[in-house]
Amino acid sequence: MSDKPNQKKQGQINIEIDEKIAEGIYSNLAIINHSVSEFVVDFVSIMPGTPKSKVKSRIILTPQHAKRLLKALGENVTRFENAHGEIKDYEQPPIPLNFGPTGQA
Numbered sequence: 001m002s003d004k005p006n007q008k009k010q011g012q013i014n015i016e017i018d019e020k021i022a023e024g025i026y027s028n029l030a031i032i033n034h035s036v037s038e039f040v041v042d043f044v045s046i047m048p049g050t051p052k053s054k055v056k057s058r059i060i061l062t063p064q065h066a067k068r069l070l071k072a073l074g075e076n077v078t079r080f081e082n083a084h085g086e087i088k089d090y091e092q093p094p095i096p097l098n099f100g101p102t103g104q105a
Helices: 019-023 063-084
Strands: 029-034 039-044 055-061
Touching (some): 039 063
Antiparallel strands (some): 029 039
């Protein structure tokens, strides 16, 4: 084995992000569907007075990754609230969704 300082540690991942992705996409609604093999999370931006909204981003996860995401989000929300106080969850009126196909096969 070599002890070279610039050699990557085992399991270390080098992740890059391009400028367009780094800008991010605003979302105030997430629609989550799942099957036996995947979770599909659609992120939507709904603006007042706009009769139609589009999915801005779709993320497809394995069930195992969805569970890891749930755990990671929970841990981050807890850290945020410990630093900044409780996040208020205001009641929102139900949003009527006209999403996806409406017919039957």
